[in-house]
Amino acid sequence: MNTTIDFSRDVLLLAPDAAVRELSHSIRQTVLRNLRRWGAVVGLSGGVDSSVTAALCVQALGKERVLGVFMPEEDSSEDSLRLGRRLAEWLGIATVVENIAPALRELGCYERRDAAIRKVIPDYGPGWKSKIVLPDLLAASYYSLYSIVAQSPDGKACKARLTPEAYLGVVAATNFKQRTRKMVEYYHADRLWYAVAGTPNRLEHAQGFFVKNGDGSADFKPIAHLYKTQVYQLGRHLGVPEEILRRPPTTDTYSLEQSQEEFFFSIPLETLDLCLYGKNHGVSVAEVAQATALTAEQVQRIYTNIESKIASTRYLHMPPQLMGPVEEVEVLGSH
Amino acid sequence: MGREVIMELERELRTFVVDNFLFGQADETFSNADSFLEKGLIDSMGILTLVEFVTDKYSIVVEDEEMVPENWDSVQRIASFVQKKTSANPGTSTMCFALESQSNRQ
16 A cells, blocks of 8 residues: 655654653653563663663663663674763763673684684684675665675685575574673673663664574563664764764674674665665655665665565564463563 | 476476475475565575575576576576576686775774
């Protein structure tokens, strides 16, 4: 069904005052009444999503009821900790630094990842850096096949297509990072009787850009219904430090600098916002093309890509599947 | 290469698709011309697996720009693509280059 709205970038504009007021109310209700916890734990990455999530929690619960957790590891950018600290100082919240690198080393995260990379780049070893990349979705109608870009200690770089075994091996090893972080967040939540706040935005939540039982796990997700550009609007309204708002979104997971666009989304996030909004509201490909300065063919390709991602990541949203009914357990408040 | 070669390619590819994506349950309604996308048959991991099968079995290398539905969206299309590739330059799989635009993490 197509709508007749005048489609432009303005469709994503929020009334920030009202949005913050409503979100604060919802967070208060959810944490204190539904979840029956005394506060919120937020993992801080120095990015806009975790910063806005923490700021909203402070608005809703008060700074005394929010704990920020920094969880650097070997491949983390120094900016992540520096900007996270800046955010926490601005909010006036208590924080704790948990270096997860030793735990990851013991789990074999780095060794297993490197072994998987060596399946396609045999020379890969100590001192090398790497990242996973996707082809540019706008350039042609490609299926998304992941490649790995690796850089040797002497600066030589190689790019190789990942085989299924290598791809799954790299992702499985790397997912230790998100799962270890979540384990640490829940440790602090348990000791304080707090709830864990998840930080995905709508682009990530809808298209499955998260690790199941890792960053996808949380007790509540304050910005999962907001488009990325709306998260920025709230960030500006709440007064999140400008340096955080200007920082390009990064996965902060691989040793070579890697944008979220390279790894998962393939196109600029503000463009993807409009395409996802258009698709969600039945806006025609032609109207979205006009608003985004893309061709209709490119928008159609993005619509198809969104559908494909939602379908292929459905598993990530599924709770454990029971083989028979358990009527006595009631599932509360799930959307 | 003649029609017989194409038919043999289609047979091999169909067997792989049925074994791996239909779990051996070959449906009579699944034809070699059917679109994988329209049938919802193969997701991103499926494509990755299919590409590995094709590149290993037929000793060809598939470039990014060849990863389009015209080449990969049905058994027939893959067979035709493989036939063209095996009679042409197979290409290279790993590319090394100077990282001019890739900056290291600060």
